[in-house]
Amino acid sequence: GDSVTQMEGPVTLSEEAFLTINCTYTATGYPSLFWYVQYPGEGLQLLLKATKADDKGSNKGFEATYRKETTSFHLEKGSVQVSDSAVYFCALRDYNTNAGKSTFGDGTTLTVKP
Amino acid sequence: DGGITQSPKYLFRKEGQNVTLSCEQNLNHDAMYWYRQDPGQGLRLIYYSQIVNDFQKGDIAEGYSVSREKKESFPLTVTSAQKNPTAFYLCATSRSGAYEQYFGPGTRLTVT
Numbered sequence: 197g198d199s200v201t202q203m204e205g206p207v208t209l210s211e212e213a214f215l216t217i218n219c220t221y222t223a224t225g226y227p228s229l230f231w232y233v234q235y236p237g238e239g240l241q242l243l244l245k246a247t248k249a250d251d252k253g254s255n256k257g258f259e260a261t262y263r264k265e266t267t268s269f270h271l272e273k274g275s276v277q278v279s280d281s282a283v284y285f286c287a288l289r290d291y292n293t294n295a296g297k298s299t300f301g302d303g304t305t306l307t308v309k310p
Numbered sequence: 311d312g313g314i315t316q317s318p319k320y321l322f323r324k325e326g327q328n329v330t331l332s333c334e335q336n337l338n339h340d341a342m343y344w345y346r347q348d349p350g351q352g353l354r355l356i357y358y359s360q361i362v363n364d365f366q367k368g369d370i371a372e373g374y375s376v377s378r379e380k381k382e383s384f385p386l387t388v389t390s391a392q393k394n395p396t397a398f399y400l401c402a403t404s405r406s407g408a409y410e411q412y413f414g415p416g417t418r419l420t421v422t
Contacts, residue, residue, distance in 0.1 A: 230410055239314075239400050239413035240353075285352065291407050296341055296360045297368075298411060302352040 198223045202286050202301035209276055209308050217271040217304045219260075219286035227290035229253075229262050229269040234283045234303070243271075243284070276308045313337070314414035316401050321419045323395075331386045331417045333401030342384035343402040343411065346370060353400065359384055360406065388419065395421045 203218040221229065228247045232240040244253030249264035258273045269286060286301040315334045323329045333342065344356040355368030359378040373392025378384050388395045398418050402411040 228409070232411075232413075237416075237418075239316075239416050240402075240411075241413070242410045245410055289409070289411075296358055296366070297355065300353045305350075 198227070198288060198290060198299040200286050200288055200299050200301040202284075202304050204302075204304070206305040206307060209306070211278055211308055211310050212275045213308075215271070215273040215276045215280070215306070217284055217286075217306070219269045219271065219301060221267050221269065221286075221288050221299075223267075223288055223290050225290040225292045227288040229260070230287045230289070230298075231258070231260055231269070231271050232285040232287060232300075234285065236282075240285060276306070278308045278310055281306055281308045314401060314403060314412060316399075316414040316417050319415065319417060321417055323419070323421050325421055326390045327421075328387055328389050329395075329419065329421075331388065331399055331401075331419070333384045333386065333414060334382055335384075335401075335403045335412075335414075336382065337403055337412060338381070339403035339412070340381070340406050341404045342378065343404075344368075344374075344376065344384070344386045345400045345402065347398045347400060347416075356386065356399075388421075395419060 199222045230245045231243040233243045234240045244255040246253040246262035252261045260271045283303045285303045289298045317332045341360045343358040345353040357376040359365035375387045401414040404411045
């Protein structure tokens with residue numbers, strides 16, 4: 197079945213450092229890929245998405261490129277801020293082979309220190 | 311204002327009692343989901359519904375029940391059969407197809 201593997205955390209960075217959170221996936225079909233962010237005590241929010249190979253999703257300075265050849269969707273940001281401290285989830289959804297269900301990674305906790 | 315409402319935000323119950331968590335949406339989305347999140351862990355799917363009057367079990371449905379009588383509402387009942395019900399419960403919605411999910415603010419349930 198489908199699966200998502202995320203880089204294990206926690207990740208601790210200094211403000212203005214470069215961020216990479218790795219995400220690889222296994223899927224039998226052609227999934228859409230997502231990054232969600234969860235702030236303490238809240239629900240998840242969509243951060244960015246990509247629906248086909250070579251698409252780049254971007255939002256709030258974060259980027260991720262859908263790489264079919266390496267089955268990856270790594271999250272990057274050039275200069276993190278303290279306010280980026282949160283848990284980040286990589287996810288996929290393949291409606292054709294797993295209708296109605298998303299598959300989530302285990303989440304990566306990011307802490308940014310001033 | 312479109313969105314997903316979960317109430318209450320915090321819920322406390324004694325062991326052996328059933329409790330129902332509310333989830334309401336005005337996004338006009340067909341699909342609704344319930345997830346459980348334990349500290350430091352990812353999301354686990356409890357139940358989901360793609361259409362009114364129909365729902366499917368997720369990965370951890372034992373000890374839980376749902377109903378979907380209206381498009382806007384998908385309540386989750388945590389029964390006394392659930393061995394370890396203390397957790398953070400998240401409701402989500404989506405349009406049909408490979409689209410993103412929208413999440414509610416969550417309900418933190420504590421059973422003692």
